[in-house]
Amino acid sequence: MSESNFVRPKRIAEAEWDARVQLAAAYRIFAHLGWSELIYNHISLRVPGEDDHFLINPFGLHYREVTASNLVKVDAEGRTVGESDWPINPAGFTFHGAIHTTLPDAHCVMHMHTTPTMAVCCLEEGLSFTNFYAAQLWGKVAYHDFEGITVHSEEGARILASAAGQPVLLLRNHGPVVMGHTLPQAFSLMWLLQRACEVQVTSQSLGRLRKLPVDVLEGCVRDSLNFNPNFGAGADSFAALQRLIDVEDPTYRR
Numbered sequence: 001m002s003e004s005n006f007v008r009p010k011r012i013a014e015a016e017w018d019a020r021v022q023l024a025a026a027y028r029i030f031a032h033l034g035w036s037e038l039i040y041n042h043i044s045l046r047v048p049g050e051d052d053h054f055l056i057n058p059f060g061l062h063y064r065e066v067t068a069s070n071l072v073k074v075d076a077e078g079r080t081v082g083e084s085d086w087p088i089n090p091a092g093f094t095f096h097g098a099i100h101t102t103l104p105d106a107h108c109v110m111h112m113h114t115t116p117t118m119a120v121c122c123l124e125e126g127l128s129f130t131n132f133y134a135a136q137l138w139g140k141v142a143y144h145d146f147e148g149i150t151v152h153s154e155e156g157a158r159i160l161a162s163a164a165g166q167p168v169l170l171l172r173n174h175g176p177v178v179m180g181h182t183l184p185q186a187f188s189l190m191w192l193l194q195r196a197c198e199v200q201v202t203s204q205s206l207g208r209l210r211k212l213p214v215d216v217l218e219g220c221v222r223d224s225l226n227f228n229p230n231f232g233a234g235a236d237s238f239a240a241l242q243r244l245i246d247v248e249d250p251t252y253r254r
Contacts, residue, residue: 006068006253006254009069015048015049016049016073019047020069020071021068022045022242023043023045023068023183024068025245026110026183027057027064028064028245029187029238029242030112031064032244034114035112035190036112037113038062039061040089041092041111041113042057042093042096042109042110043108043110043186044056044093044096044100045107046100047073053073054073054074054093054097054100055071056071056072056092056093057071057088057092058070058072058087060087064249067251067252067253069254070085070086074093076100076101077097091149091150091151092111094150094151094152094153094155094159095109095150095155095159096109098153098156098157098160099156103160103165103179105181106180106181107180108180108181108183108186109178109180110177110187111176112175112190113174114197116200116201117175117194117197118174119197119201120170120200121170121173121174126141126170127197127200128204128209129212130200130203130210130211130212133193133199135212135221136221136224136226137168137189137193138217138218138220139166139217140166140167140221141168141169142162142163142166142168142169143170144158144159144162144171145162145172146171146173146174159171163177163179167179167189168189176193180233180234181233182233183238184235184238185226186234187234187237188233188237188238191226
C-alpha cells in the first residue's frame with residue numbers, strides 16, 4: 001500500500017499532519033525494535049506553529065496500533081484539543097508537559113522502559129561511560145530520584161529541575177527520558193542510550209569495566225554524528241528505519 005493511499009484530513013493542517021505521520025512512525029519503530037511496553041510509555045511531539053499544543057499516543061492502544069489520525073492533540077495541561085476517541089495516560093504528560101512548556105527547544109520527549117535502560121537506572125552509579133555508545137553521552141546525562149508513579153503534576157517541576165538542561169534524564173529505579181530539538185534527534189539520543197545500557201549490562205557481568213579518559217570522552221561527544229547538524233542529528237538513521245516500517249506496515253500513515 002503506497003503513501004498516496006492515505007489522504008490528509010482537511011481539518012488538520014499540512015504541517016501538523018506531517019508531524020503526526022513522523023510521530024506515528026516513531027511509535028511503530030519503537031515497536032519494531034522491541035522498545036514498547038504493552039500500552040504504556042510515551043513519545044510526545046510539539047505541534048508545528050502551535051507552541052502550546054502537543055501530540056501523544058492514545059491510552060489503550062499498543063504502539064503497533066498508533067496512526068497519524070488517532071494521535072491525541074493536547075494542551076499544556078494535558079487537556080484534549082479538538083476531537084479524540086481516546087484518552088491519554090495522565091502519567092504520560094506529567095513530566096512531558098512540564099518539559100515541553102518550560103524548555104522551548106524540547107520539541108520531542110521520549111520515555112521508555114526497556115530492560116537494559118531500566119537496569120542501569122536501578123544501579124547506584126547509573127550509566128558507566130566505558131563504551132563507545134556511552135562515550136557519546138558524556139556530559140549529557142542527569143538523574144532524578146524515584147518518587148513513585150508519575151501522576152502528580154508537582155513532580156513535573158522537580159523532574160525538570162533535575163534535568164538541569166541535559167538532554168538525557170535517567171529516572172532512578174524507573175527509566176530514561178530524552179529531549180530533542182527534533183524527533184529524529186531525540187530518537188538518536190535514545191538509540192545511543194539503549195545501546196550504551198545493553199553493552200554496560202553485558203560487560204558488567206564479565207568483570208571490571210575499563211574507564212575512558214575524560215579528554216577522549218569529550219572528543220567523542222564533539223565528533224558524534226548524532227549531534228552534528230550537517231548529518232541531520234539523527235535524521236538519516238530515523239529515515240532509514242521509517243523506510244523499513246513503510247515496507248513492513250505503512251498503515252501508520254492513515
